[in-house]
Amino acid sequence: MRNPHRGPLRVLTALAMAAGTIGAVAPGAAASGCTPTGLVNSSAWNVRVCGMPDIDQYRSGLVQGGEFYCGPTVVANALYYMDLRGHPFMLPGAVDPMKNDPGNYAKVTNQIKRISNEIGLDAEEGIGVQGITDGLNRMIRGTGHLGMTARYESLALHPFAGHRVATLLGRPGVKSHVMIGAVLRMKAGKVLGRHAVTIVGAQGTLGGTSRITFNDPATLGFVGTGKQSPEMSLTYDLGQFVVNRGTLIKGYDGYNKEQIYLQGVVVID
Template sequence: MIRQAIIAAATLSTIALPAVAAADPIIGQPVPCVKVADLAGADFSVKQCGVSDVDQYRAGLENNGGSYCGPSSLYNVLHHWAHDRNAPVGWLTTKVKNLDPKDPADHNIITNSVGRIGVDAKYTSKGTKLSNLRTAWTIATKPARDAGWSTATEGISPHGNADFGGDMAKRLARGPLQMLYGRYSAGPQNSLQRGGGHLVTVTAVDGSFGGNTVQVRYMDPAKAADHGVGDYLKTQSAYSTVTATLTKRSVYEYSPVTDNPDTDTDESLTPGTYRTVTRWQLTTAGSTSTTTVLVEGFNWFDMAPPVG
């Protein structure tokens, strides 16, 4: 049985600071991450620590990793379980516990690991699917099951879900999530049409059970301050977190018919289909995006060490 952990943390207000700020060793140091798992009452607040932020853009991957957001965001999840929970995850002789994304000596091995996740998740030039990424998780966690650990994973969609935000909070309390969103533009008949998607690693959520708005924080494998600068494809960028708001909305979605290159008929000329679905719109402060970003679901992951 997967056990619930009780986390206690001291606040900064309990620390006596010296009178001379220049001599304070805390100045200039990052604030330590403190786990939060508050699911009591009408509101929730959950935060996970020990999550990496590996870059998807890497030399050695197809198109320099342009479509490797899925494998990269899943690696972040595995990093958490290996380093924060001491879970034995990895592939053959490659153990995630022994790898540090910030260590240049481990960069190539991590690139190979991201590539391995891509293979197990049936990567194509268009990216990876949530379901196949769950398969990749199951493969990477086999060493843990062989050592007596229990593992679990599943996907959750917002459509037909009465409390998508609440589900995010409950699942995040156990471990980081992998969230999928699509980028939509105006389609025919006042609809929205999907033009591509992206996967990120969720580390924190705040909101109310049964509510229509959630605040999230996530690691985005495509975002890096040094993107396009120097040898960025051969180095790990500084970790960063994106803060966003998710708002529940009903979407009238248009799906065009894709042409089959193996037939003489141009199927793309066939009228597409329409449907009304529930999505959660993602917005970030100061965004200049010309597309509508809609969350389409997430993968959750869980593990527990052997008992006894």
């Protein structure tokens, strides 16, 4: 198995499902500007979180250039976001993760390495979504924020994923704005692997179009330059729901023309 963009990969497993590979996929429409919203009712929803970091997983200083680091990178997004919004000490040091400065870039890379160790990443294998959840809980407890708990919620049996994402993301409180999405990559009926993204929005109407917006750590950005790429939130329509796979993310199909499904989310209560 090979990454659609780069070299050989193996696995990010999720909930004891089959092994495969993880990797970047082709970007969709980038959001220009951001207006925070929080509308959720039974017939319409429009939720948008602004200011969420969009850290690159492919970066200098990581094993294999960051091939297997989507999990630690999206955890870094979450911790930096909360650290700057009323939940301090999530990550030590005053660092702007999106600042394009060599010293700053190195500090963020070191934080990703630290998170990788905390959550138990195998730098040549990846980590499962349960590992991300358990590791995030260990890091939360280690900072003294005892009123928070990360949990994984499967959407593989949920036919209205867009509304559910909006409901969870639209809850009051900074910690509720954190959402890590687990996506399943398939082609010709075979599982290729899984990937982790940071979900920052959901829009839709009952019986109409449903969309999600997310930051993908695997968009290639400024690979090999030692620089952080700009934020590029991506918005895609949600398509067909398939039991045990989840909901198809239309157009988010990689260069190998895969079928990629939103399978579940990690949230913080």
